Amino acid sequence: MSAPLVTVKNLKKTFPVRESVFRRATRELRAVDDVSFAVSRGETLGLVGESGCGKSTLARCVARLTEPSDGSILFDGQEIARLSTRELRPMRRNIQLVFQDPMSSLNPRKRVGTILREALSIQGLVSGRARQDARIAELLEQVGLSPTFAGRLPRELSGGQRQRIGIARALALEPRLIVADEPVSALDVSVQAQILNLLKDLQEQLGLTMLFISHDLGVVRHVSDRVGVMYLGKLVELAPADAFYEAPLHPYSRALLASVPLPDPAARGRAVRPIEGDMPSPIYPPAGCRFHTRCPIAQEICSRTEPPLTDHGNGRLAACHFASPFASARETERAAPQPSQAKMGD
Ligand code: SF4
Secondary structure (H helix, E strand, C coil), X not given: CCCCCEEEEEEEEEEEECCCCXXXXXXXXXXXXXXXXXXXXCCEEEEECCCCCCHHHHHHHHCCCCCCCEEEEEECCEECCCCCHHHHHHHHHHEEEECCCHHHHCCCCCCHHHHHHHHHHHHHCCCCHHHHHHHHHHHHHHCCCCHHHHHCCHHHCCHHHHHHHHHHHHHHCCCCEEEEECCXXXXXXXXXXXXXXXXXXXXXXXXXXXXXXXXXXXXXXXXXXEEEEEECCEEEEEEEHHHXXXXXXXXXXXXXXXXXCCCCHHHCCCCCCCCCCCCCCCCCCCCCCCCCCCCCCCCXXXXXXXXXXXXXXXXXEECCCCCCHHHHHHHHHHHCCCHHHCCCCC
């Protein structure tokens, strides 16, 4: 097996927090707390979790748009966590972001052709007007748009067309890793599937590696080879997508899957149950397992001892003292007695 393209080890990102405007920062918000994972070449890793769980901060750290506080990020074997802005410049094109709101990331005064030409000119990737025009037409066709779109302004495009331009601009730099942060959450449901299919097709055609961030488990299922679940800055489960959706190991993953309607015909009739309780503040995370204040199977040890992310075989990792098929069945029995709910997330 080839070495991973991205390896994240013990990554941390904290933000200082002032408790009042008159005081200096006295607390820390631990947005990403000791997270480790790897992404193989050509793989799509989906990262999910509720709003505020740290997934977007983690994505920004990997893309080096945010400086990590601690830990390591290896990109193709090279440590990039501590590179300066100048040192990062030559390798920036390898990691490109697709943002949630393409309108805010596209200059409204520039035509699509100019936006793409600027991307191509970076690091002298394609020089000469004629060669750039040909590449712009090729990029537009690659994202399913006619080359005539080069003459349009962003405001003359629909949301889906703008996101296609955002993707074309990312592709212009011939990246090896795409970090897509909620790329379809601002789009109408009818357009979401088109953009997801486009990302999936491009990933296959170009052999791209992708880190895909979303709060929407249905969206993540559509594109991901593996799924990572974050809760209060921690990675609590990591698993191949099929296994994850069939039978997640972590109680939070199960609660997350049970809280949303999934589009699968097999899931029809499954009751949707919101996750109980509110997510605690990341400034004052609970001791022990961070999910213990909301977990339906918490035991005394859970509030005392933090469970490590443990290997459960077949590429499955979970951070829970009771993560096992036995615990999974027991909880399912207790929390979802109706037969239609027994096969969670399927
Ligand atoms: Fe629930 Fe305990 Fe597992 Fe945490 S460690 S998820 S509280 S059972």
